[in-house]
Amino acid sequence: MENRKLGNLDVSAIGLGTLRTFDVESGPDIAVRQQIVDNCLTNDINFIDSAAWYGQAEKVVGITTEGKRDKFYLATKVRTEGKEAGEEQIANSFHLFKTDYIDLFQVHNMVDYRTHIPTLTRLKEEGKIGMVGVSAMVHEAYPEIIELMKSRQVDTIQIPYNVVERGCEDELLPLAEELGIGVLVMEPLKKGRYVNELKSQPDLSPLAEFGVKTWAQALLSWVLGDSRVSIAIPATSRPERIQENALPGTLGQLPQELRDYVREETQRCL
Numbered sequence: 001m002e003n004r005k006l007g008n009l010d011v012s013a014i015g016l017g018t019l020r021t022f023d024v025e026s027g028p029d030i031a032v033r034q035q036i037v038d039n040c041l042t043n044d045i046n047f048i049d050s051a052a053w054y055g056q057a058e059k060v061v062g063i064t065t066e067g068k069r070d071k072f073y074l075a076t077k078v079r080t081e082g083k084e085a086g087e088e089q090i091a092n093s094f095h096l097f098k099t100d101y102i103d104l105f106q107v108h109n110m111v112d113y114r115t116h117i118p119t120l121t122r123l124k125e126e127g128k129i130g131m132v133g134v135s136a137m138v139h140e141a142y143p144e145i146i147e148l149m150k151s152r153q154v155d156t157i158q159i160p161y162n163v164v165e166r167g168c169e170d171e172l173l174p175l176a177e178e179l180g181i182g183v184l185v186m187e188p189l190k191k192g193r194y195v196n197e198l199k200s201q202p203d204l205s206p207l208a209e210f211g212v213k214t215w216a217q218a219l220l221s222w223v224l225g226d227s228r229v230s231i232a233i234p235a236t237s238r239p240e241r242i243q244e245n246a247l248p249g250t251l252g253q254l255p256q257e258l259r260d261y262v263r264e265e266t267q268r269c270l
């Protein structure tokens with residue numbers, strides 16, 4: 001597995017997202033997530049992203065990483081209005097993760113970020129969190145993110161970037177590279193749509209030589225083909241997909257002509 005710089009961390013180029021997929025309660029469902037986390041370890045995935053907003057996900061991350069805390073970098077997000085509510089939610093994330101240190105704390109979708117960034121910065125200064133970041137889904141938030149990047153208030157940004165959604169290429173990615181700010185890519189498979197909802201089957205044969213065997217791997221390789229990306233964090237509820245999704249992190253950088261092919265083939269099949 002290739003490791004890349006995410007701020008001051010060396011993270012696996014493929015991480016694990018937990019939106020929807022880790023929002024489970026029952027014992028058998030948690031056992032499946034335990035298998036997912038264990039498969040991450042055997043495939044050298046060392047980074048898990050969660051959020052207070054993801055239902056039971058932080059709790060399930062806490063349960064499934066217990067006793068293995070030193071094997072993973074953990075990231076989560078605060079999403080609420082107001083200083084007190086933010087501090088309460090942040091404290092609860094530590095409790096649910098069963099840890100006294102969180103590697104990356106992000107402001108989810110920039111919600112009340114002017115209030116939460118000072119709180120997170122204080123926690124960073126106190127050594128309770130490693131890095132401060134923000135996430136955003138919409139391009140309208142990019143000017144504010146750029147401000148935060150330029151004023152060095154964030155160590156990382158989390159944004160959508162996939163074969164179709166390329167709005168970060170113009171300004172955010174060049175600036176992140178220039179300033180050494182980490183880039184987490186959310187929705188690398190567009191919530192699975194670009195794998196499971198294509199009208200026709202993409203032709204994988206041009207990618208065989210590179211080692212890509214499934215379209216999900218092609219899409220993840222496309223994301224990692226941009227060296228300004230620190231980590232892509234696909235989510236899954238199926239343990240067997242961890243090995244499949246980890247493979248693109250082991251193949252080296254997809255050549256630009258194959259990257260163009262993956263983009264054109266996705267557009268053809270959409």
Ligand SMILES: NC(=O)c1ccc[n+]([C@@H]2O[C@H](COP(=O)([O-])OP(=O)(O)OC[C@H]3O[C@@H](n4cnc5c(N)ncnc54)[C@H](OP(=O)(O)O)[C@@H]3O)[C@@H](O)[C@H]2O)c1
Nearest residue numbers: 017018019135186187188189190191192216234235236237
């Ligand atoms: N605003 C924000 O901060 C924000 C927003 C969105 C996402 N995120 C983060 O980014 C992570 C990833 O985004 P996402 O979960 O929305 O979307 P995603 O990773 O693009 O797609 C996840 C979906 O793809 C399917 N999938 C995964 N691997 C597959 C494979 N090899 N073949 C076929 N289908 C596959 C999964 O279904 P199965 O369960 O059936 O495998 C799941 O439904 C999230 O989990 C979250 O941590 C953050």
